[in-house]
Amino acid sequence: MSLSRRAFVRRLGINRASSFNGGYITARGREAMVAEMAPGAFNESLLLPPEGDEIRISSNENPVGPGPAAFEALVEALDEGAGRYPTNARPGIGDLISTIASKWGAERQHITIGTGSGEILENATKAFTGPNRALVTADPSYLQTVGVALQWGYPVKTVPLDANLRLDLTALASAAKGTGMVFMCNPNNPSSTVVGASDVEAFVAEVRRVSPETYILIDEAYADYVTDPNFQTAIPLALRTPNVFVARTFSKAYGMAGLRLGYAVGHADTIGILSRWTHVFNTNNFSNTAAVASLNDPDNLAQEVARNTEARDYTRKFFTDAGYESADSQTNFLFVNLERPASEFRAACREHNVLVGRDFPPMEKTHCRISIGTMDEMRRATEVFKQVLA
């Protein structure tokens, strides 16, 4: 009796608990190197496979990977997904865009898809900044837009965070005048802090007043993890405001960093310009099908947020009790003032197979970014931290 591919996959017993483990899908440990490199730059260390037995809390990944519904959809997709173009498969790219649009009460022309939200950030920088249209960003913040601007030789204006490690919206708005695009990371990576909905709205209004031509990219990669009730997604604001758009990713709370899928939502005119920069077939049937299944499984998202919040609270309490302050994290990582260079702490933790975040200038002499792993990983990691900080 012939064995169909689907039956074959089932017989292999591929499920979340078996050999096809979440590590491949989440691509744990890679963001630290890839996401902030200049596009196209070659880094030999990327060719090395991860060692496997470390606690990798350096790249803000979801340690448990996609939920069961997404996983099941992926296994189903092994049947036909590899052979068909994404326009000729179900769910196809159109189904994905429609599912995202309906989640946000939007139409398809308000959405564009990226190979991770990183592609959205890169395309936005190419589309909306230029030799005479600077990029404005906080410092420190997520660097992918800066990487593109510098690679193309475009000016970059940076604005320090405020004393609470929050975005300084007043300074960002005044820096925006006459520029091409403001990059606003909310919650901000690496500081983990968030600005509330009314502040975002006032900021957007102010930028539109002082510099109506400037685009505003609001990166909400970590929005699903926010527990501060003052935060609300800026997507409805983006849908009704010209030049404003929001980037979202499936890499974080949806656990799909290795599948590479993100999107932007905004005014149709803005999305139309952004879409011109998109590579044809920039996503694949596996990422598309897992994303549709994930969006249709809000219970799994809620579980993931609860899991992260518990492990985040535990880890933050560990540092507070040990006398080290961290910003009020609204993400899946902490930014901790260890009162010593991050490089020292990182090297000492690595000796114990715990990988923590890279340097984040200008705060690398005091602060270290630590991603939140599973509760078990954080228990073991905090034992290591205790020894290293002693």
Ligand SMILES: Cc1ncc(COP(=O)(O)O)c(C=O)c1O
């Ligand atoms: C703030 C922020 N934006 C965007 C990204 C890009 O993520 P991806 O390309 O996996 O969607 C990251 C990745 O860590 C991030 O931290």
